[in-house]
Amino acid sequence: PLQTAVREELIWMGKALLRTAQQRARMAGLDVKMEIREGRVQDEICNYIAETQASLLLLGAPRGSTANVFGDDLVERFAHNIQQSSGIPVEIVRPETIHV
Missing domain, CATH: 1.20.5 (Single alpha-helices involved in coiled-coils or other helix-helix interfaces)
Structure with missing residues (x-):
């Protein structure tokens, strides 16, 4: 189907x-x-953090906010919710701050 x-x-x-x-x-x-999981994104990230005993989460932000599902405010809120649920720091990495 x-x-x-x-x-x-x-x-x-x-x-x-x-x-x-x-x-x-x-x-x-x-x-x-690399690991792919299915489920609610926030729940799966928090589960992974707990399973791996991670001490920090780097969360990538999309390029520009107009053409994406997540605008800056939603990315910030999402990161805050994960930090509250997991108890570890969550840092947002924005494309403009990456120098390759």
């Missing part, structure tokens, strides 16, 4: 984007692990 096809396409796109990010991070000398 269409729902299955759309889901599979979204998973494929997500993996492709993550592989690109993974390559860039490795080129910058970072150790990278």
Whole structure:
């Protein structure tokens, strides 16, 4: 059915984007692990933080706020909610602050 096809396409796109990010991070000398989960995004991030005993979350912000689902205010609120739920610091990384 269409729902299955759309889901599979979204998973494929997500993996492709993550592989690109993974390559860039490795080129910058970072150790990278890729994991795809399903569920409520905030819940899954908090679960992952707890499972890995992470001490910091870097949350990437989209380029520009007009063409994205998340505007700056929503990204800030999302980060705050994760910080409140997980108890660890959450820092927002904006594209304009990254120098590759």
